[in-house]
Amino acid sequence: MKLTHIAVLAALSMTTLGGCATLGGIGIYSKATQTVRVSATGYGSTSHFDGYNNGQRRLMAMRASKLDAYRALAEQVYGVKIKGSTTVAAMVAQNDSYRIYVDAYLRGARVVSVTPMAEGNYETEVEIELPADFGQRIASSAARSSDNAARSMAYNSFYYAD
Numbered sequence: 001m002k003l004t005h006i007a008v009l010a011a012l013s014m015t016t017l018g019g020c021a022t023l024g025g026i027g028i029y030s031k032a033t034q035t036v037r038v039s040a041t042g043y044g045s046t047s048h049f050d051g052y053n054n055g056q057r058r059l060m061a062m063r064a065s066k067l068d069a070y071r072a073l074a075e076q077v078y079g080v081k082i083k084g085s086t087t088v089a090a091m092v093a094q095n096d097s098y099r100i101y102v103d104a105y106l107r108g109a110r111v112v113s114v115t116p117m118a119e120g121n122y123e124t125e126v127e128i129e130l131p132a133d134f135g136q137r138i139a140s141s142a143a144r145s146s147d148n149a150a151r152s153m154a155y156n157s158f159y160y161a162d
Contacts, residue, residue, distance in 0.1 A: 036134065038076050039112065039127035042069025046120035062114055065124040069111075073126050074104035077134075 044064030046057040084098040109128040117123055131137065 034132040035129040036132055037127055037129050038073065039125060040069050040072035040076055042066060042072055042124045042126070043117075044068060044122045044124070058120065061120060061122045062124070065114065065122040066111065066126070069124040069126040070106060070109065071102055073109060073128060074102050074106055077106065077128065077130070078102070078104040 042065045044061040044066070046061045049057075052060065081101040081103075082098060083101075084096070086093055086097075087095040106128060109126050112125040112127050113123075115123045115125075
C-alpha cells in the first residue's frame with residue numbers, strides 16, 4: 001500500500017514537473033503565441049495657413065503626428081533604404097546628398113495615445129504586435145518572391161538575420 005502511494009506520487013510529480021520543462025531554452029508553449037510589441041512616437045505641429053480655422057489646424061496637427069508615428073513604426077519594423085552620394089575634389093568632400101525611403105504595409109497597428117503639447121503641437125504613440133519570428137517569415141516570403149522590392153525589404157529589414 002505504501003509502495004503504491006509512492007508510485008502514484010512519483011508519477012504525479014513527474015507529470016506536473018514535466019510541464020515546466022524547457023526545450024532548447026524555449027518553454028513548451030507554442031512559438032505562435034509569442035509576440036514582440038514595437039511602439040513609436042510621432043509629432044505634429046499646427047499650421048499657420050490662413051485657409052484653415054483653429055479646429056482644422058488642430059485636426060491637421062493631430063493627423064500629422066499620427067502619420068509621423070506610423071512612419072517611425074514602419075522604419076522600426078521594415079527598416080529604411082538609404083541612397084547617398086558624396087562628391088570629393090582635392091581630397092575634400094564637396095557635396096553630400098542622401099535620400100531615405102520607407103515603403104511599408106502595417107496591418108494591426110493601433111494608436112495608443114494622442115497627447116496635446118505646448119503651442120498647439122501633438123504627440124501620438126502607436127504600437128503593433130508582431131510574431132516573434134516575424135523576421136524569418138518576411139525573409140522566407142521574400143526569398144520565394146520574384147519581386148525585387150520584397151527582397152529588398154526583407155534583406156534591409158531590422159529583423160532580418162543571416
